Amino acid sequence: MRAITFFNHAGGAAKTSTALNVGYTLSVLGHRVLLIDADPQANLTRWLGLEVPDGPDAKGETLYAAVLGAPEALALPRPVAAHGMDVIRSCLDLAEVEPLLPGQLMGQLRLRTAVRQVQDQYDFVLIDPPPSLGQLSTLAVLAADDLVVPVPAGNKGLEGLGGVTRMVATFQQVAVPSLRIALMVPTRVGHTNLSRDSVEALRAAHIAPVSRPLTERPSVYPNSQLQGLPVALYDPRNPAVAEIEAVTGEMLASLGEVPRAEAQR
Numbered sequence: 375m376r377a378i379t380f381f382n383h384a385g386g387a388a389k390t391s392t393a394l395n396v397g398y399t400l401s402v403l404g405h406r407v408l409l410i411d412a413d414p415q416a417n418l419t420r421w422l423g424l425e426v427p428d429g430p431d432a433k434g435e436t437l438y439a440a441v442l443g444a445p446e447a448l449a450l451p452r453p454v455a456a457h458g459m460d461v462i463r464s465c466l467d468l469a470e471v472e473p474l475l476p477g478q479l480m481g482q483l484r485l486r487t488a489v490r491q492v493q494d495q496y497d498f499v500l501i502d503p504p505p506s507l508g509q510l511s512t513l514a515v516l517a518a519d520d521l522v523v524p525v526p527a528g529n530k531g532l533e534g535l536g537g538v539t540r541m542v543a544t545f546q547q548v549a550v551p552s553l554r555i556a557l558m559v560p561t562r563v564g565h566t567n568l569s570r571d572s573v574e575a576l577r578a579a580h581i582a583p584v585s586r587p588l589t590e591r592p593s594v595y596p597n598s599q600l601q602g603l604p605v606a607l608y609d610p611r612n613p614a615v616a617e618i619e620a621v622t623g624e625m626l627a628s629l630g631e632v633p634r635a636e637a638q639r
């Protein structure tokens with residue numbers, strides 16, 4: 375099992391969109407995939423067509439159970455199924471983790487521990503954190519073996535990179551020396567010089583391997599999300615699908631994984 379967190383503290387980087395669609399591609403390739411929604415906005419949950427847990431026990435359906443549930447039974451809750459994947463959903467109450475986690479013994483490593491309890495059940499656990507540097511992001515990053523960093527096109531994406539690399543270096547030093555950025559994914563790339571230049575600048579920075587870009591497609595991503603579908607199910611012939619497959623293949627290559635189809639030959 376590999377745990378991969380789609381990390382960028384900047385908002386709107388396409389973390390959720392990339393995690394959802396890469397996860398779906400992995401599952402189509404035959405991998406067993408668990409998606410964990412670690413963002414109280416619960417976009418990943420909604421965009422998979424799932425109901426956001428509601429009511430007094432809602433947070434027990436989320437990763438809250440694994441990090442702040444009953445101390446003698448800290449474990450991931452039972453996942454729900456969506457489009458061939460398993461999903462740990464989120465809800466607004468998950469935000470309670472932010473004030474409550476500090477001070478808990480080994481608090482920030484609890485998701486890492488919980489994820490490894492299911493390592494025999496999955497090939498990939500993909501985690502979608504919120505756009506922040508708070509407790510939920512820390513839990514998500516420390517749970518990972520590898521990070522995928524979606525970087526939105528334009529100056530904003532490049533300017534935010536310093537924060538990402540500093541945070542990764544800190545986590546390597548204090549908690550997970552083997553943590554690494556497996557892939558940077560240029561996202562929301564338009565047909566402008568600014569977009570193209572920002573992708574070139576990302577490659578020239580030599581921080582980590584840089585994938586093929588995911589093009590800005592305003593008629594595809596938001597609409598597929600409204601329908602609760604991965605792009606490949608919403609519009610199978612859209613060129614976005616080939617881009618997502620390419621990114622998934624490059625991620626597997628960077629992880630040193632043999633693509634499933636080749637392994638079975």
Ligand SMILES: Nc1ncnc2c1ncn2[C@@H]1O[C@H](COP(=O)(O)OP(=O)(O)OP(=O)(O)O)[C@@H](O)[C@H]1O
Nearest residue numbers: 385386387388389390391505589590591592595596
């Ligand atoms: N390639 C794309 N083309 C057009 N729109 C996109 C693309 N990728 C993502 N989007 C849209 O951009 C918005 C932000 O994407 P997303 O929620 O995936 O980013 P995020 O990094 O998870 O955001 P946050 O963490 O701030 O909630 C969404 O409305 C999504 O539909």
